[in-house]
Amino acid sequence: MLELDVQREVSALPGDDELFSWVSATLDFENHADAELTVRFVNENESSELNKQYRNKNGATNVLSFPFEIPAELDGEVELNLLGDLIICSDVVKKEAEQQNKSEIAHWAHMLVHGTLHLLGYDHLTDADADVMETKEIKILSKLGYSDPYREIES
Numbered sequence: 188m189l190e191l192d193v194q195r196e197v198s199a200l201p202g203d204d205e206l207f208s209w210v211s212a213t214l215d216f217e218n219h220a221d222a223e224l225t226v227r228f229v230n231e232n233e234s235s236e237l238n239k240q241y242r243n244k245n246g247a248t249n250v251l252s253f254p255f256e257i258p259a260e261l262d263g264e265v266e267l268n269l270l271g272d273l274i275i276c277s278d279v280v281k282k283e284a285e286q287q288n289k290s291e292i293a294h295w296a297h298m299l300v301h302g303t304l305h306l307l308g309y310d311h312l313t314d315a316d317a318d319v320m321e322t323k324e325i326k327i328l329s330k331l332g333y334s335d336p337y338r339e340i341e342s
Contacts, residue, residue, distance in 0.1 A: 194227040197277050201295045209299040209331065216327050217307055224270040224306060226299070234276035250298045251278045252305035273302040289336070293328075297336040300327050 193203055201209075206226060214220050229237070234247035243250065254271040275298055284294035304320055311317035324334050 190332050196320050200291060201280070201299075201339070205292075206294070206299060210294045212331050213300045213327050215309075215322065215332070217304075219307060221268045222270045223268050224303070225272045226242040226254050226302075227272065227274050228277050231273055231276055231278045234274065234279065235296040237274055238331070247276045247279050249283060250305075252302050254306050254308070255278065270303075270306040273299070273306065275299075275302065276319050293333045296328060296331055296333050300324050300331075307338065 193206060206263070210224065210226075211220070214222050232248040234251070235245070237251055238244050238246065238248050241253075242248075250269065251274040255269040280294055280298055281291060283289075284291040285295070301320075301324055304323060309316070309320040309323065311320050321337055325337070328334070328336060
């Protein structure tokens with residue numbers, strides 16, 4: 188059973204039911220249905236601060252993922268299904284959807300799927316890793332009824 192904690196520091200488009208369905212689809216795809224995670228929506232200032240502090244990068248970003256790391260003294264002692272936290276900058280997601288000529292709701296779905304995959308250990312630092320992650324994103328989003336987010340969209 189998925190436990191999702193949604194924290195809205197700003198207004199954001201998707202409702203809790205949509206968030207739950209997107210995260211659930213990702214976890215089900217990865218056979219990881221029992222999980223806990225937090226999704227927090229922030230403004231550009233907070234996203235910029237967190238991006239600088241944790242990634243040493245300037246500016247706001249669409250999604251930051253903070254996988255939970257079990258303390259060494261508890262490893263093997265307790266069973267936790269805590270994946271971690273997703274921080275999503277709603278302003279950036281909305282701007283990207285517009286710039287990329289994408290449906291805003293489809294871009295929201297993509298960001299939740301993308302961030303959840305990060306919490307599950309996937310990344311896109313190399314081309315090979317990006318291919319694996321993007322293939323999973325495309326398949327999950329397709330099951331949710333959304334098109335390939337990496338496809339070029341004609342203006």
